[in-house]
Amino acid sequence: MQTVKNYKFWFCTGSQDLYGNECLGHVEDHSKKMVEILNQSGVLPYEIVWKPILITNELIRKTFHEANEDAECAGVITWMHTFSPAKSWILGLQEFRKPLLHLHTQFNREIPYDTIDMNFMNENQSAHGDREYGHIVTRMGIERKVIAGYWNDKDVQERIASWMITAIGIIESRHIRVCRVADNMRNVAVTEGDKVEAQIKFGWEIDAYPVNEIAEYVEGVPQNEINALVEEYYSKYDILLEGRDPGEFKKHVAVQAAIEIGFEQFLEEKNYQALVTHFGDLGALKQLPGLAIQRLMEKGYGFGAEGDWKTAAMVRLMKIMTSGMKNPKGTSFMEDYTYNLVPGKEGILQSHMLEVCPTIADGPVGIKVCPLSMGNREDPARLVYTSKSGAAIATSLIDLGNRFRLIINDVECKKVEKAMPKLPVATAFWTPQPNLQTGAEAWILAGGAHHTAFSYDLTAEQMGDWAAAMGIEAVYIDKDTRIREFKKELQLGNIVYR
Numbered sequence: 001m002q003t004v005k006n007y008k009f010w011f012c013t014g015s016q017d018l019y020g021n022e023c024l025g026h027v028e029d030h031s032k033k034m035v036e037i038l039n040q041s042g043v044l045p046y047e048i049v050w051k052p053i054l055i056t057n058e059l060i061r062k063t064f065h066e067a068n069e070d071a072e073c074a075g076v077i078t079w080m081h082t083f084s085p086a087k088s089w090i091l092g093l094q095e096f097r098k099p100l101l102h103l104h105t106q107f108n109r110e111i112p113y114d115t116i117d118m119n120f121m122n123e124n125q126s127a128h129g130d131r132e133y134g135h136i137v138t139r140m141g142i143e144r145k146v147i148a149g150y151w152n153d154k155d156v157q158e159r160i161a162s163w164m165i166t167a168i169g170i171i172e173s174r175h176i177r178v179c180r181v182a183d184n185m186r187n188v189a190v191t192e193g194d195k196v197e198a199q200i201k202f203g204w205e206i207d208a209y210p211v212n213e214i215a216e217y218v219e220g221v222p223q224n225e226i227n228a229l230v231e232e233y234y235s236k237y238d239i240l241l242e243g244r245d246p247g248e249f250k251k252h253v254a255v256q257a258a259i260e261i262g263f264e265q266f267l268e269e270k271n272y273q274a275l276v277t278h279f280g281d282l283g284a285l286k287q288l289p290g291l292a293i294q295r296l297m298e299k300g301y302g303f304g305a306e307g308d309w310k311t312a313a314m315v316r317l318m319k320i321m322t323s324g325m326k327n328p329k330g331t332s333f334m335e336d337y338t339y340n341l342v343p344g345k346e347g348i349l350q351s352h353m354l355e356v357c358p359t360i361a362d363g364p365v366g367i368k369v370c371p372l373s374m375g376n377r378e379d380p381a382r383l384v385y386t387s388k389s390g391a392a393i394a395t396s397l398i399d400l401g402n403r404f405r406l407i408i409n410d411v412e413c414k415k416v417e418k419a420m421p422k423l424p425v426a427t428a429f430w431t432p433q434p435n436l437q438t439g440a441e442a443w444i445l446a447g448g449a450h451h452t453a454f455s456y457d458l459t460a461e462q463m464g465d466w467a468a469a470m471g472i473e474a475v476y477i478d479k480d481t482r483i484r485e486f487k488k489e490l491q492l493g494n495i496v497y498r
């Protein structure tokens, strides 16, 4: 499975030649030192590369051009050490096509009260220069992140780190290709959408294949490869026979092993990073892909059930965003299933027929073979487990007919009170912020789907910034959400984004 490139971020310091070469020498020393310390901080997930001080139209334009052309450059961090007349930035910014961060900081933390003179003020005037630069970026209507604060403070470094993850999402979104195995489930509204507009807005290529074209790959998987993968499953997961014959059980598991290998070969050959299936259109496949899809998601593929290509692309996007993180907790396709409405214990049990990613598992993962209540195929094998607790986000990208909206809900994942021995699927359980009632009311008012792209590792801010970069509306459902204001926000979005 493809992972992220060896991405880097460029650090571009703005100045001008009005204050002489000695001043420019200091500017260079300072920004080099900042880059060195930021890289040594251990906080940033990607390296920062220092670039020569930008003082002229020509050099600024040339630098932004080179940033566009460099496949490893995932974005540019800009900062004005001195004053830098912002007309010099117009042509470069106009042509720049990558994520932009305006780091509004200052080399020195404290005013040197005893020694400060006019030379010092001219040299250290980020408060002045960054306002001039910020003005032109706003006037030009360029979407960018602004982070203010002292560059050597951990919280500022953590915000830069967080923005880097968003920038990877912005860059990688344009490399996502979704393989649709069959079409959307008949009559379902929310999994539909405008695929042409999705390619224009997000860069996603979304193609359909007849299910039997991929089923042929599954048929062609050699028996020895199937056997080896089944052995891997049996060594890695608990085998939960629950009264089934061990030989018959193993045959069912082997069908999923063949699907995993055949599907992965198909996706690799044709360069897809996400896929959808549909339980009602399985062609020659013997089982609904269950365990196989769970394993593919674990390897980084995006997935959406019932033909839900929007969620499949979002799951892939969020997986690639988190792939550079240390110790991620997990990202998955998910579905709102059933409520617990006991006062004080409110929450939504999350699951799907089968296809939940094991990266979110907490504790042992088992294999079960059980009948599927829908469709007309063999009992599919699936991985079962419960999920981690803690803060997470659930996102839903919807098509409103004339535009997209991303709904982002902060959720608190919890353990269910008791085991659910008769439930043959992986689950998570969460309470939406600010509480179940308001969270669910806001979600429904916003038009959110029953499918979500879910992650413990990303924040609402990161996904909202990604949406802003894509030029679409993002609405947040969090601890501050109140229905009356939320409805006003939706009305405002209808005007701004129509």
Ligand code: MN
Pocket: 305, 306, 335, 352, 451
């Ligand atoms: Mn579903």
